[in-house]
Amino acid sequence: MAYKNGVTYSEGGIEYTIYEHISVLEKHGSGWNLECNVVSWNGGEPKIDIRSWDPSHHRMTRGLALSERQAETLARSLADRYRQRSARSRTAPETEGPER
Helix, strand or coil, X not given: CCCCCCEEEEECCEEEEEEEEEEEEEECCCCCEEEEEEEEECCCXXXXXXXXXXXXXXXXXXXXXXXXXXXXXXXXXXXXXXXHHHHHHXXXXXXXXXXX
């Protein structure tokens, strides 16, 4: 997949370009957010990237970078997991609570 525009940052000898913001997965009280983005590190191939970022995107935690293929495999695996979980909950017999 070709990405044309992005915002490039350079911090502490590391250059990174954020091409696409996909989602905020969790908001932290400190203002930092756990995000899923498409990021290129030091001019490398853009990858699906999950990590926490400060509000300005100048500081970040360690994270996980996945190729498109790896991200697609993960997405299918998670979809299968939740589809199976949902199917089990629909077919599970209702249980009664404890007697009082």
